Amino acid sequence: MHLPSPHELLVAETEAFPFVSMEAYRGRTLALTRAHAADEDASTAALGHALEDRLRLHANGLSLDALRQIRLRAWFFRDPPGGKVQGNDTVPLHQHLERLASTYLDFRGRRAILSQRCADPIDPGASSIDALHLRAMRYRWLTLRLPPDLLVSALASKHGVQPESSLVDLTTPHLARVLERDVADTHLHIGQGTSFGDVWRSLMAQLASGYDVDAVKLDAGEGVPDYAAWGDPKQRGDRYHRALLLAALVRLWLARFLSRPSVPYAQFLGALSNQAAASLVWPEAPSIMLAAHRALRNIEATPSRPLLRKLYVGLACAQIDVRRQTPGPVTSTLHKSAAEILKRDPACAWLHDGDPEMALTRRGLAYLAACKQATDPDFALAFWQYQRLRCMTYNFVTQDPGVGGLDWFQRFSRRLGPLRRPLDGTLVTSAHTLQGSDVQLKSLEVRETPRDDWSVTWRSVRGMARQLRELPRRPQAGVVLHFIKRRDPARDEPDGARWAFGAWSLDQWKAARSTELMLEQLPETLVLLRGLDVASAELSMPLWPTLRPLRHLRDASQRAAVKLSHRRPTWNVPPLRVTYHAGEDFRRLAEGIRRVHELVCFRVLEAGDRVGHGLALGIDPERWAERARCIEQPQAERLDDLLWELDLYGRGWLAPSAARVERVRSEAARVAERIHGEPVPIDALLVARKRRHDPVRLAALGYPSAITPAARADTADVLMIDGLRRPEVFRRGLVPIEVAVDAGEVEFLRAASHFVRRELTRLEITVETNPSSNLLIGRYESIDEHPIFRMFPRPGHERPGEVPVLVSLNVDDPVAFASRTADEYAHVYFALLRGRVPASEALDWLDRVRKNGYDSRFTVEASRAEAVLSVVAMQA
Numbered sequence: 001m002h003l004p005s006p007h008e009l010l011v012a013e014t015e016a017f018p019f020v021s022m023e024a025y026r027g028r029t030l031a032l033t034r035a036h037a038a039d040e041d042a043s044t045a046a047l048g049h050a051l052e053d054r055l056r057l058h059a060n061g062l063s064l065d066a067l068r069q070i071r072l073r074a075w076f077f078r079d080p081p082g083g084k085v086q087g088n089d090t091v092p093l094h095q096h097l098e099r100l101a102s103t104y105l106d107f108r109g110r111r112a113i114l115s116q117r118c119a120d121p122i123d124p125g126a127s128s129i130d131a132l133h134l135r136a137m138r139y140r141w142l143t144l145r146l147p148p149d150l151l152v153s154a155l156a157s158k159h160g161v162q163p164e165s166s167l168v169d170l171t172t173p174h175l176a177r178v179l180e181r182d183v184a185d186t187h188l189h190i191g192q193g194t195s196f197g198d199v200w201r202s203l204m205a206q207l208a209s210g211y212d213v214d215a216v217k218l219d220a221g222e223g224v225p226d227y228a229a230w231g232d233p234k235q236r237g238d239r240y241h242r243a244l245l246l247a248a249l250v251r252l253w254l255a256r257f258l259s260r261p262s263v264p265y266a267q268f269l270g271a272l273s274n275q276a277a278a279s280l281v282w283p284e285a286p287s288i289m290l291a292a293h294r295a296l297r298n299i300e301a302t303p304s305r306p307l308l309r310k311l312y313v314g315l316a317c318a319q320i321d322v323r324r325q326t327p328g329p330v331t332s333t334l335h336k337s338a339a340e341i342l343k344r345d346p347a348c349a350w351l352h353d354g355d356p357e358m359a360l361t362r363r364g365l366a367y368l369a370a371c372k373q374a375t376d377p378d379f380a381l382a383f384w385q386y387q388r389l390r391c392m393t394y395n396f397v398t399q400d401p402g403v404g405g406l407d408w409f410q411r412f413s414r415r416l417g418p419l420r421r422p423l424d425g426t427l428v429t430s431a432h433t434l435q436g437s438d439v440q441l442k443s444l445e446v447r448e449t450p451r452d453d454w455s456v457t458w459r460s461v462r463g464m465a466r467q468l469r470e471l472p473r474r475p476q477a478g479v480v481l482h483f484i485k486r487r488d489p490a491r492d493e494p495d496g497a498r499w500a501f502g503a504w505s506l507d508q509w510k511a512a513r514s515t516e517l518m519l520e521q522l523p524e525t526l527v528l529l530r531g532l533d534v535a536s537a538e539l540s541m542p543l544w545p546t547l548r549p550l551r552h553l554r555d556a557s558q559r560a561a562v563k564l565s566h567r568r569p570t571w572n573v574p575p576l577r578v579t580y581h582a583g584e585d586f587r588r589l590a591e592g593i594r595r596v597h598e599l600v601c602f603r604v605l606e607a608g609d610r611v612g613h614g615l616a617l618g619i620d621p622e623r624w625a626e627r628a629r630c631i632e633q634p635q636a637e638r639l640d641d642l643l644w645e646l647d648l649y650g651r652g653w654l655a656p657s658a659a660r661v662e663r664v665r666s667e668a669a670r671v672a673e674r675i676h677g678e679p680v681p682i683d684a685l686l687v688a689r690k691r692r693h694d695p696v697r698l699a700a701l702g703y704p705s706a707i708t709p710a711a712r713a714d715t716a717d718v719l720m721i722d723g724l725r726r727p728e729v730f731r732r733g734l735v736p737i738e739v740a741v742d743a744g745e746v747e748f749l750r751a752a753s754h755f756v757r758r759e760l761t762r763l764e765i766t767v768e769t770n771p772s773s774n775l776l777i778g779r780y781e782s783i784d785e786h787p788i789f790r791m792f793p794r795p796g797h798e799r800p801g802e803v804p805v806l807v808s809l810n811v812d813d814p815v816a817f818a819s820r821t822a823d824e825y826a827h828v829y830f831a832l833l834r835g836r837v838p839a840s841e842a843l844d845w846l847d848r849v850r851k852n853g854y855d856s857r858f859t860v861e862a863s864r865a866e867a868v869l870s871v872v873a874m875q876a
Contacts, residue, residue, distance in 0.1 A: 008782070009401055010055055010067065012141035014074040015100055018093060019384075020145055020391040022226040023050035028297060030380050032075045032091045044075075058402045093384055094154075094368040100146075101155040104139045110164040112152040114139060114826075116172070136170065136830040137782060140772070143818045144401045147394045149197050150387070153361035157369070162353055162362075166197050169438050170826035174839065176438065178825075178847050184443035184854040185435050185821050186579075187612060187768040187810035190479075192416060193431030193446060196394055196815055198341065199420050201357060205344035206422040207248045208316035210309055213241050214418040222415045225396040227299055227389060238305060245308035247389040249292055250382055252315055255347035255356065257379070258363040265379035269293060280314040296385040316346035341426075361387070393419075399816045404779035406537055406585040407487075412816050420815075428467040432475065434814060438822035443476040443857040447533060450481040452510040454518040457481070458875075461525045465873035469866065476859035478530030480579065481515065483508050483549060487540040493730055500724045501545040502704035509704070512549035519560035523567065524872055526560050530858040531577045535612065538585040542640070543598045545704075548695040550578060550604060568871075571862040577609050579768065579858075584613035584777065587633045588739060589624045589749055590641040592616025597644070597756045600763065602693040607763045610808075610856055614767040615774055617757055617805060618787020621749035625741045635675050636723070636733030642668040643689050645748060646682070654751050660744050675732045680719060687716035692724070757791070758803045766856035767791060767805055770812035771827055772819040784831040792849065794832060795841040808853030809846075825850075 018024050018032060024047055033041040048071050055067055076091060106115040116132055143151075149166035156163045171179060203213075223229070228240035257268050273286035288307050295302040302308070347356040351363070364383045367376075397416045399409060423430060428446065435441055446464075451457050461479060468477055491503035499505075518525060532553055534546045557576035564573055580599050586592030593616045599605045633641075642664050648654045649661055665682055672680045691697050698704075701721065722729045760767070769788045780786060789797065791805040798804075809824050811817070819827075825846060832842035862868045 007070075008138055008141050009058060010062070010070055011074060012138065012145055012401075013055055013058075014051060014071050015142060016145035016391075017051045017054070018047065018075075018096065019150070019387060020395055021047070021050060021054070021388075022229075022392065023047055025227065025299065025385060025388045025392075028381060028385070030093055030377070030384060032093070032096060034076055034089050092368070094157075094365045097150070097154045098158045098365065100142075101151040102158065104135060104142065105151055105155050105168060107155065107159060107161055107163070108169070110161055111169055112155065112163055112165070112167070113169045130834070132172075133830045133834045136826065137834070139170075140775075140783070140827055141401060144398055144776075145395060146391065147196055148818070149355075149358055150361060150391070153358045154365055156358070157362045157365035163358065164354075165437070166195070166355055166358055167434075167437055167820070170823050171438055172826075172829070174843055175826060175829050175846070178843055178850060179439040179822060181440060181847070181850065182442040182854045183439045183821065183850055184445075184808070184857040184859075185441065185810050186443070186445045186610065186766075186808055186853060186857055187770055187812055188431060188435065188444065188446050189413075189813050190427050190431060190446035190448055191420065192413060192813035192815045193427055193434065194420065194423055194815065195430070195434050195820075196397065196818075197355070197357060198423060198430055199397075199416070199815065200390065200393070201345055201355075202341050202422045203244070203419050204248050204251060204347070205341055207245060207309075208313055208344070208346050210313055211422065213244060222411050223396075225392045227392050230300065239302070242302045242305050242308060243299065243389060244393070245305065245312055246292055246295055246302050247386055247393075249289075249308065249312050249315070250296065250386045250389075251360065252312070252346050254364060254379075254382060254386060255350040255360050258360060258367065259350035261367055261379075264376050265382060269378075276311075276315060282310075282314065285311060285314070293382070296381055341423075397815055398818050399776045401776060404777055406539070406777060409773075409777050409813075409816065410536060413813060416815055425463070426467070428464050428477070429470060431814075432471055432477075435811065435821045436473070436475070437820065439825070441475050441821065443854060443859045445478050445480050445530065445858060447480050447482045447535065449484055450508075450511040450515050452507070452514050454514040454521075457515055457529075458518050458522060458525060461528050462873055462875060464528055465869045468863070469869050469873060474864050476857065476861060476863050478528050478859040478863060480531035480533050480858065481529070481553075482533035482535040483511070483546060484536045485534065485538065485540045485546075487537055492541065494725050494727050496725065496727060499702075499704045500730050501541055504541065505545045505548065505704035508546070508549045509552075512553050515553055516556040519556050522875055523560040523564040524875060526557060526564055526576075527571060527573050527860060527862050527868055528872060529576070530860070531579060533579045533581065533612065535581040538581055538595070539587070543595065543602065543604070544693045544698075547602065547604065547693060548699070551695060554578065568868075571860075571868060573860050573862060577858045578605055579610035579612055580604055581612035582614060583611065583616035584774070586616055587637070588628065588631050588641065588741075589616060589619060589621060590645070590745070590752070591633065591637055592619075593749065593752050593756055594641055594644045597752075597759070598693070600756075600759050600765075605763065605765055608765070608856070609763075610766045610768050611760070612768050613770065613774065614791070614805075615769075615778055615787045617753055617760075617767065618790040619753075620790065621746045621753065624749075625746050628741060630738055630740045632736040633739050634734050635671055635737045636730075638737055638739055639668060639671045639675065639685075639733075640689065642671065643682075643686055645752070647686060647689070648752065648755070650686070653755055654748070656748070657744075660748065663744065671737065674735075674737075676719065676722060676729055677732070681715065684715040684719055688720040688723075691716060692720050754801060754803065757805050760805050761803050764806065766852055767807045768810050768856075769807050770810050770817075771824050772817040773812035776817060782831070783827050784834055786828070786831070788828070789831075789835075792845075792852075794835065794837055795845060796837070806852045806856065807849055808856055809849055810853070 018029055027043055027047055029047060032044050051071060052064060052067055059067060104115055105112050114136060148168050152163050152166055152168060224236045224240040227243045228236050253269060257265055273289040276285040276289065277283055288303055288311050291303045345356055347360060351359040353359045368380060397412060399412050431446060432444060435444060448460055464477065464479060468474055492501050494500045532550055554576055561573060561575045564571065582599055583592045583596040596611060596614055596617060599611065645664050649656050668682055672685055723733065771783050771786055774786060775783050788807055792807040793804060809828060811819055811821050811824055814820050829842055829846055833839065
């Protein structure tokens with residue numbers, strides 16, 4: 001429905017393409033060259049054609065000539081700030097990267113910041129007021145394609161600076177003052193809570209131990225990076241692993257070479273191969289090293305995984321050069337700290353100046369600039385092909401800005417797991433380091449999945465306590481258990497003897513009972529176990545199957561809180577609270593608003609709880625209708641939308657016209673007849689819908705496990721059971737129906753949105769917004785279009801009759817969205833400024849949002865106390 005801005009996105013894609021594309025790898029691109037003033041040479045033109053294929057689906061109707069002009073401008077006509085714009089016939093890649101870094105970044109001391117120059121080198125005609133805001137928007141798109149640490153390293157190489165961090169501070173001085181006050185991040189998925197740089201360093205260290213990346217499993221559903229997406233699909237997982245080992249090997253060679261680059265790279269590699277043969281007592285080592293180096297020209301020629309692993313482990317762990325001591329052998333146990341990762345990273349034996357990855361890039365770029373690249377083409381090839389392997393891996397786990405929807409996001413999110421696994425023992429401290437940078441992080445909540453073995457959940461809580469004890473500036477912290485929706489038609493559909501979604505409900509019930517047992521046995525865990533959530537594929541199932549585990553655990557936490565108050569009266573720990581992902585992914589706007597309202601209507605949320613995302617509440621119905629005149633929707637969901645609308649009218653919450661009521665009832669009757677195969681009474685359907693959301697009544701009818709439910713009481717029960725037990729009725733409910741929007745529906749949506757927002761406000765329910773996540777999953781034109789600005793209106797943009805909703809700003813998934821807490825505040829701040837909101841009002845607005853988020857936290861003060869954490873960490 002929403003499309004990203006063609007120009008900003010296309011420019012970012014074009015700028016990054018020489019570093020991130022398989023076409024550049026195959027073409028062994030080392031420089032961008034124009035044959036004459038109007039065109040590129042054959043090699044660069046071929047890369048340009050590949051770029052056009054990448055962009056054509058996202059160009060929004062732009063002609064090939066328009067795309068070509070973007071490419072020429074991005075590759076050849078960008079000069080450093082303050083320089084006159086001139087064309088360059090040949091642009092070596094190190095120069096292109098340094099110019100790109102200079103366009104967006106500066107240093108404040110040794111810290112990289114978003115450049116705050118008034119002039120815009122990309123668009124010299126932009127006003128000084130707009131320059132910073134536009135640069136921030138372009139940088140947001142660019143970092144979804146290029147790792148920020150690559151840009152920081154390039155700028156550091158150019159200026160001869162050793163940066164203190166790989167992070168870029170996007171905040172302005174006054175925004176930084178706002179973020180010095182108490183900040184809470186209440187929506188962070190712990191598996192994504194680290195940075196790509198930490199993931200990559202940890203992986204490089206762990207591969208030296210023989211760690212086996214589960215690439216085959218990834219290839220089964222989530223795909224592989226571009227460098228492995230060729231040939232027999234059954235072998236892609238193996239190629240994925242081989243390419244990672246190749247990258248690790250080349251990285252180690254580059255690090256050793258750059259520690260003392262006294263001879264050309266080819267000569268260095270030859271000497272190293274001879275040393276390896278002798279030191280490893282492996283005569284074949286030189287030939288394997290040569291084959292690996294040749295793979296930089298032809299990825300298809302990469303040696304086998306066992307040979308690459310043996311070579312990498314040997315080079316990483318053996319003392320090849322008596323003048324240096326490389327790290328000793330590492331084990332495959334989880335890393336426990338950032339310092340341990342650095343200690344185990346083989347590159348650290350050769351690069352001692354800070355982050356080894358950034359040191360390698362910084363030194364490599366300086367070497368290329370000094371030797372003019374042409375004098376050592378073997379090094380240039382190795383350096384840039386390594387960077388491409390790393391950047392393609394980054395693109396593999398970072399959300400592609402050209403796709404939207406939760407299903408795509410889940411694929412990108414799951415890809416990170418095997419790469420990140422060595423970091424599992426440091427996820428809480430990594431999350432705190434990343435999210436606490438440039439903000440006063442006083443509360444951190446992380447999402448984890450509950451298990452059907454309570455000891456696994458207990459170990460997770462105990463591990464969090466132990467990691468928190470290591471932090472010098474400890475925030476309040478807590479775990480929110482999120483039950484994961486998933487698509488599994490084979491198990492979700494009823495078959496006469498099995499209920500709809502019965503298998504999922506049984507699995508979650510086991511996890512809920514397991515967590516209940518943990519709370520009974522160890523009520524102290526409640527100090528860190530702070531909430532419940534339902535997340536992931538929002539549209540994969542309705543609300544009602546999720547109600548039973550949520551209510552059961554909420555009741556169990558009440559009992560645990562009472563028990564804990566007797567055991568530890570000074571801790572002051574309340575029961576679990578609830579948040580729920582809703583209104584983020586929807587086919588039609590009515591569906592999104594309905595799913596949010598059902599949380600209140602069916603008592604999922606109580607006062608002080610939260611809604612995850614809730615974007616549907618901030619969408620203008622008129623604008624939505626213009627872009628979604630006709631949308632397909634499953635018949636069962638359409639019927640639920642219509643019944644919800646009739647229920648709002650019937651309870652007197654909304655006042656419709658008689659014509660609107662009749663129109664909705666007529667359509668509901670037609671859709672219901674198609675689903676049930678015969679005419680059914682609307683009033684009975686309304687009752688059946690309410691009973692479906694009553695876990696006690698469902699349990700009385702045998703849900704989810706009983707083969708024979710209890711005796712049917714009335715027509716409403718018959719209709720409800722038919723929809724949940726009869727396969728033909730359930731399947732007809734999944735059949736898509738074409739639904740057109742009309743003026744009556746737009747009026748209803750406006751009234752329903754206002755009503756639901758009033759309900760959330762009445763209950764002090766906060767909507768957790770995640771701007772970068774929503775930008776990409778919802779595919780909005782830019783953060784400027786984010787629904788948060790309607791839910792919690794900007795100064796001067798309040799609309800009569802609209803009730804502001806409490807909202808918070810969060811990061812969601814830092815790796816997938818290449819962001820962190822401070823970045824999200826900065827992106828929204830720049831969006832406000834682009835909307836001509838005065839800086840003082842924008843800062844006040846953000847401060848209110850900051851306070852909303854902190855006030856909505858589920859964490860408790862006791863989670864900061866050393867004595868409390870000691871008790872939880874030591875429980876057996």
